[in-house]
Amino acid sequence: PKAVHWRVHLEMADLAKREKDFADARRLYRMATEQQPTAPQAWLEFAKMEEERGHFGRCQRILTLGLQHCPYHEALMLKGIKHLERMGELPTARSLLSQLRLVPINQSWRTVLEGALLEARAGETHMARRVFKFLLSSAPWYGPVWYEACRFEQRCNHLHEALRVAEEGLRQLPRYGPLWFCALRLLECVTPRGEVMAATRAHVERGVRHISKDLVWKLWFESAQVEERSGQLLRSRAAYVKSVAACAPNLRWKVWLGGARTELSHSRFDVSQALLERALEESPPKTRAIVMLEQSRLHELRGDVEAARRLLRAARQSSRSEWKVFLESLLLEVRAECTDRALREARRALEVHRGTGRLWAVLIQLEQPAGIHTQLRVFQQALLEVPKSGEVWCEGARICLNPFSACFNLEAAHSFLDFAIEFTPQYGDSFIEYLRMQMLIGAPESEMERLWQLCVNAEPNYGTLWFHCKSTVLLTTRQVLEAATAMLEREMREWKHVYRAAVARAARPDLSSAAIAAVSAAMCTDGAAEHGVPPPTAPPLQLPAVSAAMCA
Numbered sequence: 001p002k003a004v005h006w007r008v009h010l011e012m013a014d015l016a017k018r019e020k021d022f023a024d025a026r027r028l029y030r031m032a033t034e035q036q037p038t039a040p041q042a043w044l045e046f047a048k049m050e051e052e053r054g055h056f057g058r059c060q061r062i063l064t065l066g067l068q069h070c071p072y073h074e075a076l077m078l079k080g081i082k083h084l085e086r087m088g089e090l091p092t093a094r095s096l097l098s099q100l101r102l103v104p105i106n107q108s109w110r111t112v113l114e115g116a117l118l119e120a121r122a123g124e125t126h127m128a129r130r131v132f133k134f135l136l137s138s139a140p141w142y143g144p145v146w147y148e149a150c151r152f153e154q155r156c157n158h159l160h161e162a163l164r165v166a167e168e169g170l171r172q173l174p175r176y177g178p179l180w181f182c183a184l185r186l187l188e189c190v191t192p193r194g195e196v197m198a199a200t201r202a203h204v205e206r207g208v209r210h211i212s213k214d215l216v217w218k219l220w221f222e223s224a225q226v227e228e229r230s231g232q233l234l235r236s237r238a239a240y241v242k243s244v245a246a247c248a249p250n251l252r253w254k255v256w257l258g259g260a261r262t263e264l265s266h267s268r269f270d271v272s273q274a275l276l277e278r279a280l281e282e283s284p285p286k287t288r289a290i291v292m293l294e295q296s297r298l299h300e301l302r303g304d305v306e307a308a309r310r311l312l313r314a315a316r317q318s319s320r321s322e323w324k325v326f327l328e329s330l331l332l333e334v335r336a337e338c339t340d341r342a343l344r345e346a347r348r349a350l351e352v353h354r355g356t357g358r359l360w361a362v363l364i365q366l367e368q369p370a371g372i373h374t375q376l377r378v379f380q381q382a383l384l385e386v387p388k389s390g391e392v393w394c395e396g397a398r399i400c401l402n403p404f405s406a407c408f409n410l411e412a413a414h415s416f417l418d419f420a421i422e423f424t425p426q427y428g429d430s431f432i433e434y435l436r437m438q439m440l441i442g443a444p445e446s447e448m449e450r451l452w453q454l455c456v457n458a459e460p461n462y463g464t465l466w467f468h469c470k471s472t473v474l475l476t477t478r479q480v481l482e483a484a485t486a487m488l489e490r491e492m493r494e495w496k497h498v499y500r501a502a503v504a505r506a507a508r509p510d511l512s513s514a515a516i517a518a519v520s521a522a523m524c525t526d527g528a529a530e531h532g533v534p535p536p537t538a539p540p541l542q543l544p545a546v547s548a549a550m551c552a
Helices: 002-018 022-035 040-052 056-069 074-086 090-102 105-121 125-138 143-155 159-172 177-190 196-210 213-229 233-246 249-265 269-282 285-301 305-318 323-335 339-352 357-366 372-385 390-401 410-423 428-441 445-458 464-469 477-494 496-506 509-522 545-551
Strands: none
Touching (some): 002 022, 002 040, 040 074, 074 090, 074 105, 090 105, 105 125, 105 143, 143 177, 159 177, 177 213, 213 233, 213 249, 233 249, 249 269, 249 285, 269 285, 285 323, 357 372, 372 390, 390 410, 428 445, 428 464, 428 477, 445 477, 464 477, 477 496
């Protein structure tokens, strides 16, 4: 029947998109929207394709037409707001949100919540707080509103206010799980040291009575980790026992794994090993590799590197599709200071997982002793395989930020780091390297604040430098950035003479143009880095006599 022709065209458009026949997909999407203009799914899929293709203007026009035919539709409104934010058109996004004045709050709260988050991401904390206050008073029966309001205050480093919001939300919605876990973490952060455990235990006991039965095990699990961080090993074990008792059979392996990590942190190697063996027995086939990684780390900490290698070798054979096993294999060799073996492991890993950016990034690091030419060649290969890997772009920036590198170039590093935080904002090292670059160029305060806001919005969760600065899991993003800033300031003071000499050397026209040409060649896709412009040969850094003596 003609009434469902638009669905047929929508499916055909999806197939054409998968076959990369974008012109035909565009034609079919257009036919679907013409035949059924009140179907929001057609507009959303059409806009998504154009956005993925980088045609942002077309995407915006499609979303505008879709909202004309489907006014106030939630999914279209959310997509339109996020797209306008990405394009930097915040006034237009706010204008779109203002159209919700006449829509009942039970139909528009998700879109209004997105508006509050938009203001928070833009750094307009006062306006964001006003919108959250409106939502909490007008729609207090929706758990995500309380949760996001709590997370907003936490990102602003207002931990006491975040805890107040969480507690108020729990009084309103005592069965909403995410708020219990958020409040538990906040209690540990803000309660005085002598009172934290009593407050935590009371909170957990209260939560167990109210929270959904499916989440009781997780509440005891989190409680066990709080007890561990406070040095209460026996109470931590007791909490893990209660977690196991309340846990579904298919999730018990997670509790055994958490218990093994706790025992390992207290050097109870035999107990940890027994728990890991139990976890391996009960874990599903898809997650068995995670347990084997923990077993290899246990052997490594005991000093038995060969046993760790054997375990990882078995894990690579049984879980070939799990790239983390290959990454752990090469990181084991790095920690054992076996660089040649690490290089071999990295190359073998990339034969299987060529599309994994973290493997390419580690390979670029490992090639540093071979020289800039080799690093740039690997960087080029990585960009061909994973052009949207923030880890790879960050390694390219590190090449350009190395003061002893012939390719030392702050402009190129700036561009690379922009790509890094755009493609992989959860990788914390990119933000720390961006901070270093801003210190070197003397960036104005407004740019530093913008970077901090971007990092707070992204909430990075991994990276070697990031973990180095995050001394405890309780630190917020802002506190990690404060620690990173202090670390970089110390480094800049200690190596100021080296960076000054590198900047002076890079300012020479011949070296500057050669460095830019070498970096540009590495970014080409036609092999120019291998056969075209070689990296420049830079003269030694002209260090001050006193500083040179200190270095010696």
